[in-house]
Amino acid sequence: MAAVEPVGSPGGDCGSADVAALIPLVRRIVASRVPDPATADDLVQETLTRVLAAAGRVEPGMLEPYAIVTARNVVTSMWRDQDRQRRHQHRVVDLRPPEAPDEDVLAREDRAAVAEALTRLSDRERATLLAHEVSGQDTRSLAAELGSTAGAVAAQLNRTRARLRVEYLLVSERVEPPTERCRPVLLAISSGDRRRQREVDAARHLLECGLCARLSEPLVGRGRSRDDAVRVAVRTDADVVAARQAAREVATRLGFSTTDVTLIATAVSEITRNIVRFADSGEVVVTELQEPRRGISIVARDAGPGIPDVDQALQDGYSTYHGLGLGLPGARRLMDEFAVVSETGRGTTVTMTKWRGEG
Amino acid sequence: MNGGPRLFSILRQGPYLIASIHTALDDSQLVRFQQDLVERIGSDRARGVVIDVAALDVLDSFASRTLRDIGEMARLRGAVTVIVGIQPDVAFAMVELGMDTGRVVTALDLEEGLAELDSCLAAPPAPRT
Numbered sequence: 328m329a330a331v332e333p334v335g336s337p338g339g340d341c342g343s344a345d346v347a348a349l350i351p352l353v354r355r356i357v358a359s360r361v362p363d364p365a366t367a368d369d370l371v372q373e374t375l376t377r378v379l380a381a382a383g384r385v386e387p388g389m390l391e392p393y394a395i396v397t398a399r400n401v402v403t404s405m406w407r408d409q410d411r412q413r414r415h416q417h418r419v420v421d422l423r424p425p426e427a428p429d430e431d432v433l434a435r436e437d438r439a440a441v442a443e444a445l446t447r448l449s450d451r452e453r454a455t456l457l458a459h460e461v462s463g464q465d466t467r468s469l470a471a472e473l474g475s476t477a478g479a480v481a482a483q484l485n486r487t488r489a490r491l492r493v494e495y496l497l498v499s500e501r502v503e504p505p506t507e508r509c510r511p512v513l514l515a516i517s518s519g520d521r522r523r524q525r526e527v528d529a530a531r532h533l534l535e536c537g538l539c540a541r542l543s544e545p546l547v548g549r550g551r552s553r554d555d556a557v558r559v560a561v562r563t564d565a566d567v568v569a570a571r572q573a574a575r576e577v578a579t580r581l582g583f584s585t586t587d588v589t590l591i592a593t594a595v596s597e598i599t600r601n602i603v604r605f606a607d608s609g610e611v612v613v614t615e616l617q618e619p620r621r622g623i624s625i626v627a628r629d630a631g632p633g634i635p636d637v638d639q640a641l642q643d644g645y646s647t648y649h650g651l652g653l654g655l656p657g658a659r660r661l662m663d664e665f666a667v668v669s670e671t672g673r674g675t676t677v678t679m680t681k682w683r684g685e686g
Numbered sequence: 687m688n689g690g691p692r693l694f695s696i697l698r699q700g701p702y703l704i705a706s707i708h709t710a711l712d713d714s715q716l717v718r719f720q721q722d723l724v725e726r727i728g729s730d731r732a733r734g735v736v737i738d739v740a741a742l743d744v745l746d747s748f749a750s751r752t753l754r755d756i757g758e759m760a761r762l763r764g765a766v767t768v769i770v771g772i773q774p775d776v777a778f779a780m781v782e783l784g785m786d787t788g789r790v791v792t793a794l795d796l797e798e799g800l801a802e803l804d805s806c807l808a809a810p811p812a813p814r815t
C-alpha cells in the first residue's frame with residue numbers, strides 16, 4: 328500500500344492531513360483498475376467528493392484508509408452499474424424455484440407466471456418491490472418516499488416476496504386454493520414466520536389439505552437448508568467475539584469482499600453486544616442465502632425486556648444518550664436490510680441481511 | 687486469561703510505551719487492557735504511547751470508545767497516544783458505523799507511530815486561542 332506524504336505541521340495538530348494530499352493515492356488506485364483515463368478521472372472525482380463529504384466525520388489520520396476503501400468501492404460500483412440491467416432482469420426471473428427447467432418455452436411460461444403473480448399483489452406492494460428489485464432503489468430511500476422506516480420497508484419487502492412466491496406457485500400450477508385458510512398458511516410458510524405458522528395452525532392444515540402439502544415443499548426448501556445455518560449461543564462477552572467470527576467465516580465462504588466481511592462482522596458485534604447487555608442470554612443465527620441472490624442473513628434474538636419504542640431506538644443520538652451504544656442505528660447503516668421486532672417483556676429479534684454484489 | 691496465551695503486551699522503549707494487542711479482544715478484555723495501560727503510563731511516567739491494534743478483527747463502537755478513552759486518560763497524565771495498524775477495511779467500517787474517533791492520532795505502522803510521537807513531543811505546544 329502506498330503511503331501519502333506525511334503532513335507534519337510543527338506545533339499544529341499532530342497527524343493532520345487534508346483531502347488534496349490524497350489525490351495522487353486515489354489516482355493510483357483507480358488507474359490500476361480502470362484503463363480508460365476519462366472514466367478514471369470521473370471515478371477519482373467521485374471518490375474525492377465522497378471523501379470530502381465524510382471528512383467532517385473522519386478523524387484526519389483516518390482519511391487515508393477511508394479514501395483507499397472508498398476508491399475501491401467506487402470502482403466496484405461502476406462495474407456493478409454496467410451490469411445492472413442484466414443483473415436485475417435476472418433477479419426477477421430468479422424468483423423461480425431453483426429446479427425450474429430452463430428450456431425456452433418453459434422459461435417463457437415462467438415469465439408469464441411471474442408477471443401474472445405480480446398482478447395479484449397490491450399496487451403499493453408491487454411498486455415497492457419493483458423499485459427495489461428492478462430499479463435497485465435501496466430500503467432507506469424507499470422509506471423516505473413512503474414516510475416509513477428502512478426496517479419497516481425491509482420487513483414489508485420480505486412479506487411481499489413471500490406473497491409473490493405463493494402466487495407464483497398457484498399461477499404456475501393453475502390452481503385456486505380450495506379453502507379460505509390455504510393462502511394464510513402458505514404465506515406463513517413462505518415467509519418462514521414461525522409464530523404466524525402457529526397462529527394459523529399450519530402444521531394441522533398441511534395434514535388436511537393435499538394442495539398446500541404439495542405447494543409447501545418448494546416454499547420450505549427455497550434457498551436455505553438448515554445445514555447452512557450457524558448458531559451461536561450468547562451469554563458472555565466472549566460470545567460476542569464468537570458470533571462475529573462465525574459471521575466472518577460464513578461471509579468469507581460466500582465470497583463477500585474483505586470490506587463487506589468487516590462491515591458484517593462489525594454489525595454482528597453491535598447487535599450481539601446488545602443481547603449480553605440487556606438480556607440474560609440469547610442466540611445469533613447466521614444463514615447463507617442463495618435466493619433471490621447470494622447473501623448472508625443474521626438473526627439475533629433474546630428473551631430480554633424488549634425495546635419499548637423501536638423506531639426511536641433506531642434513531643441516532645437516542646441510543647447513545649440512553650446507553651444502548653451505537654448498536655442498532657450503527658449496525659443498520661452497515662447492512663442492506665435491517666428489521667427489529669420487539670415486544671416489551673418478551674424479547675427482541677433483530678434480522679439483518681447483506682446481499683453479495685456480482686463478482 | 688489464566689494460563690492462556692498473552693492477549694496483549696506493554697513494553698517500554700525510552701520515554702514511550704508500546705502496547706500491542708495480540709488477538710481479537712472481547713469487551714472485558716479491552717477494559718483490562720485499558721486499565722493495565724493507563725496504570726503503566728502513570729507508573730512509567732511515559733510521555734508517549736503507541737497502541738498497535740492490527741490484530742483486532744473489528745473496531746466496533748465499544749473498542750473505538752475504549753481507544754478514545756485511553757487517549758483522553760493518557761493526555762491527562764501528560765502522554766500523547768498514537769494508534770497504529772488500523773486496517774483500511776476496519777477504518778471504513780468505523781466511519782460507516784458512525785464512530786467519532788475524537789482526537790486520537792493514527793499512523794500506519796509502529797515505525798511511523800514512533801516518528802509521530804517524536805515530532806509531537808519535539809514541537810512546541812500549539813498556541814491556545
Ligand SMILES: [Zn+2]
Pocket residue numbers: 504505506508509510512532536537538539540
Ligand atoms: Zn390448503
